[in-house]
Amino acid sequence: MTPQLLLFLVLALVAIASALGMLISRNAIYSALFLVLNFATVAVFFLLLNAPFIAVAQVSVYTGAIMVLFLFVIMLLGAERAGQIQAIQWQRPLAVALAVILLLEAGYILLGQRGVVPLVTTQLPDGFGSPAQVGTSLFSSYLLPFEITSVLLLVAMIGAIVLTKGEKK
Amino acid sequence: MLPVYYYLGLAIILFTIGALGVLIRRNAIVIFMSVELMLNAANLAFVAYARYWQSMNGQIFVFFIMTVAAAEVAIGLALIVTIFRTKASIDVDQISTLKG
Numbered sequence: 001m002t003p004q005l006l007l008f009l010v011l012a013l014v015a016i017a018s019a020l021g022m023l024i025s026r027n028a029i030y031s032a033l034f035l036v037l038n039f040a041t042v043a044v045f046f047l048l049l050n051a052p053f054i055a056v057a058q059v060s061v062y063t064g065a066i067m068v069l070f071l072f073v074i075m076l077l078g079a080e081r082a083g084q085i086q087a088i089q090w091q092r093p094l095a096v097a098l099a100v101i102l103l104l105e106a107g108y109i110l111l112g113q114r115g116v117v118p119l120v121t122t123q124l125p126d127g128f129g130s131p132a133q134v135g136t137s138l139f140s141s142y143l144l145p146f147e148i149t150s151v152l153l154l155v156a157m158i159g160a161i162v163l164t165k166g167e168k169k
Numbered sequence: 170m171l172p173v174y175y176y177l178g179l180a181i182i183l184f185t186i187g188a189l190g191v192l193i194r195r196n197a198i199v200i201f202m203s204v205e206l207m208l209n210a211a212n213l214a215f216v217a218y219a220r221y222w223q224s225m226n227g228q229i230f231v232f233f234i235m236t237v238a239a240a241e242v243a244i245g246l247a248l249i250v251t252i253f254r255t256k257a258s259i260d261v262d263q264i265s266t267l268k269g
Binding site for chain 2: 004005008012015016019020022023028031032035038039042045046048049050051053054057058061062065066069070073074076077091092095096098099102103106107110113124125128129133134137138142145149152153155156157159160163164
């Protein structure tokens with residue numbers, strides 16, 4: 001067993017356990033903290049996959065900004081224990097059955113294609129996934145989507161302000 | 170590098186847990202977090218294939234998905250705060266009418 005495989009297995013276990021923890025926790029604060037752990041482990045996976053820029057962006061954007069926003073809203077509303085009652089009785093077993101079906105289908109396709117997809121072990125080009133390469137791609141072939149993204153963020157910012165402003169009486 | 174289907178398998182498991190969270194949880198904020206988990210599983214598959222094909226395009230896509238997720242979270246949490254102000258609850262079963 002190579003060190004990389006060992007690292008993968010341990011981290012995969014942590015990722016799945018923290019995702020399940022998020023799902024099961026009764027308290028929304030615990031859910032959010034489990035999700036932070038999950039995002040951090042996924043960032044390590046990005047590092048393993050030669051994507052250092054994406055890994056750092058994952059930590060700063062997801063585990064930093066987005067999850068802080070989540071925690072802030074949960075604590076602001078004091079709504080961490082909402083949702084104790086179950087309105088529809090058969091909803092939970094049905095949801096679990098559907099999730100198992102989805103998992104089995106995806107797993108079947110994955111295992112079926114395992115022989116088809118060959119293993120690539122060739123050397124990567126220099127600086128693969130580095131901020132310089134990401135920046136070059138963003139500002140050459142993806143320039144228009146990048147500019148549209150800035151408009152999207154502006155719309156999100158204005159929308160959030162307008163929605164939470166509250167009406168002046 | 171490990172075989173790409175290791176990462177795909179993990180992404181599938183994380184995506185399924187996220188979908189399950191959307192289906193069985195009643196707290197709107199936890200449902201929202203499950204959606205983030207699903208987006209993140211998709212990101213993992215993208216980065217795994219970007220490494221596999223040695224192409225930057227997958228990583229650029231992840232970058233865009235992250236920006237869309239950030240915008241979505243900002244708007245979604247603003248909506249949740251507004252709904253909580255009028256309904257004093259974020260249980261999705263209570264939020265079944267369109268009227269405020």
